Every structure is written in C-alpha cells, then in structure tokens.
Amino acid sequence: MNGFVSRGFTPRRQTPEELADRLPPGQYAESGWPVLTAGPTPDVPTDEWSFRIDGMVGEPKEWSWEEFHHLPFETITKDIHCVTKWSKFDANFGGVSMDVLLDQVEPLDAYAMFYAYGGYTTNLPIEEISDGKAWVVTEYDGEPLPREHGGPARMLVPHLYFWKSAKWVHGMTVMDHDEPGFWEQNGYNNHGDPWKEERYWGD
C-alpha cells in the first residue's frame, strides 16, 4: 500500500499454505480460544435462561432452555475471527439456526438488536442472520459452552468479527432502523466484515 517495510522484521508465524486463504487480512491463526469480555462474566443458570424475539414481529416469542432444546439442533464447524487479531479455524459448535427461530416469529422489519445477560448489545441487519449465517449455540466441541465463552448460550455469526456473536445471549429486538450496539458505540465498526477489515469506525 504505502511501501513501508519494518526494518529487520521476518515473519515467525507462517500460516500453512492450505489455510492461508482462510485467514482474513491482519489476522493470525490461534489454536487456543482467547476470552474477551467488557465486564465481569455473568452467571446464568439454564433454568433461568431464555431466548426471545420481540419488537417488530408478527408475534413475539420466548423459548425456555427446555423448549429451545426441542428445536432442530445442528453442529456447525466454522472459522471465527476476533477483531483483536486472532482467528480460529474449524471451531465446532452445536445449536439452533436463526432461520428456525425467525420462521416462528415473522420479522416485519430489517434490523435487529441482540441483547445479552449482563447488558451487552450488538446490532445486526436481519439479512446478516438469515439463510444459514447465524446460530444460537449452546455447545462447543460437543460439551456445554463454557461460561467464560458465553455459556449457557451465545450467538454464532461467524462471517463477521466475533464481537457480533453476543455471549450470554438473551434475545433480539427487531427494529425498523439500525442502531449501534455496545462496541459499535465504543469505537468498533458498525458492520464488522473481517475480509474487508472493518475493525473500527470509518474502516
């Protein structure tokens, strides 16, 4: 771009060739799963957990933990990308597609605000969470999703930076306009496509 070269810098962390085209610009491959959270980790017992869809919908709906587990459950293997620069290949989750949930409420408008236990929010257009692009997940590698990673349930929206995949998710509100969520108000990009490197405001 500007031709700048860092004097004496030689790469240490070469991504294997077969994986290189799965690594978005500015990211590095991480085998662990780092934790990033803006506040203390909420403790949400499954018998108190629910997921609801409200706002501009035909009929608001709320699923308890048990009801949620009667929905069609799938395993999902995806690469995930965190704005703090790490990416994780082939992360394996289990959960319910947003398509299944949206089918039951009939969204009437184009935008959604996801909200989580603990107060976190993040905004997503409905089209970014439809057609096999988003899930509410409760399992990681076949085990219950660890609390520090958002258990009992979190969003999985793997085509966008991972702050869009709200941990401890509690529901979403369908809205007739877009509105920035928590990180979107605090400096991160409103959309967050890792392939376009939409990290911060103005990217």
Added chain:
Amino acid sequence: MGRLMESPMPPVEQRAPGRWQIGTVTAIKEETPRVKTFRIELPMWMAHLPGQHYDVRLTAEDGYRAQRSYSIASSPLDEGGIELTIDKLEDGEVSPYFHDVVVEGDQVEVRGPFTSYFVWRGEKPVLLVGGGSGVVPLMCMLRHRRRTMPDLPMRLVYSVRHADDVIYEDELMEDALLTFTRDAPEGWDGHRGHIDAELIAEAGIDRGLAFVCGSNGFVETASQLVLDAGYDPQRIRTERFGPTG
C-alpha cells in the same frame, strides 16, 4: 427489553479513528527483563483517552504483515507521541520484534487511538486492579490523574509474580498497593500472595468505578472480588489479554 447498558457518562464523542501512520521510536526504557517501554513520536498525533490502545502493524520484505494492539502508557498531556509498554511473549510475533530488533530512530507503523469503553473520563472514585502487564492502561490513568486531578481518589492494586516483574516500579507511590504472588524482593514487608478481598478492601475505594486488566484468569478472579466488594457489575470494566502476542 434488555437494552443498552446504563451509562453514567455522556455519549461518546465521535472521534475520527486514526489512520495508519509511520512513527519514530525516540526512546526505549527497559522496565523489567521482559518488558520495555517505547516512546513513539507521531506525525499525526491526537490526544487519547486514558485506557485506549493503538494498533501496531509490521510489514516484512515479502509483504507479509502482522498486527497487534497495545495499550497506551503515557498521559495524553505528553503531546506529539505515545508510549507503548510491551511485554515480550516468547512465542509471539510482534512483541519479540520490538524487544530484539527495534532501536531508537527506527520507524514503526501504528494507528489509533482506539475504543472508548475501557477509558477513564474523570469519574471518581476509581479502583484500578492490574495483573502483570495489565497494569499498562491503568498506569496511563494513574499518571493522567496525578498530573490533572491529584486529589481525585484513585487507587491501584497491582499483582506481579516475581521480584523483578514490577513495571513502573519507581512510580508506585502511596496510591498503589503492590503484591508479589511468587517471590518478593529481599526485605519486602508489603503484601504477598494473590489479590484477595482484604487487599481490595485496603484500597479503600468504596463502590466506585473499577478497571480490571490482566490475563483472563486474573480478570475472572479479580473482577469477582470487586463484585463481592459490592460494586455494581455495570461499574466494572475489564480488559483481558489473550494468550498470544
């Protein structure tokens, strides 16, 4: 509806995020055997908020690039540049470059300052809890407070492992409580062991705004202690360092 977090502050200012710019390293200070501070003069400097970070980007001859984020250590009153304090992670890619290659006069590519949540905007009282290099953004807050509002109640509780792990040692005054979890310096008569409820209580900041920064394990434990001390969860801001760098 579980809507936006109650914010005690006015809405964030809409600042233009920094563009990539090429800064010049003008001073390097060895803080500990594993930690160095780099003063970087910037052609497009802008004042940051204490707690914000910069992104650093390294580019190899073949075009390969590596990026990481580092917290700013210096007060925004130090105009024209920033100080980044960088912990050397042996299996890292960017931090070993800074430690082993960069010398004064070198150019580095950075952009920032970024994000406006883990920032101090003059609220009080303030409890800072840091583990290891998690002290960096907290020291930025402490330094800025000392220079602008020295009477504002702000206390740092700082945990390190070994005697030679203390970053900013010569700046730890009566507003800082230090504890060593493995081995303390000879003759040390202060705190030893992990941060506990007693040490949090000793800081004497009752139900203020808390900033907790360190490794994930540290932040999990320390933020729970702050919660147990009666803090509102919405008034505890955390920043966690990943395992790599």
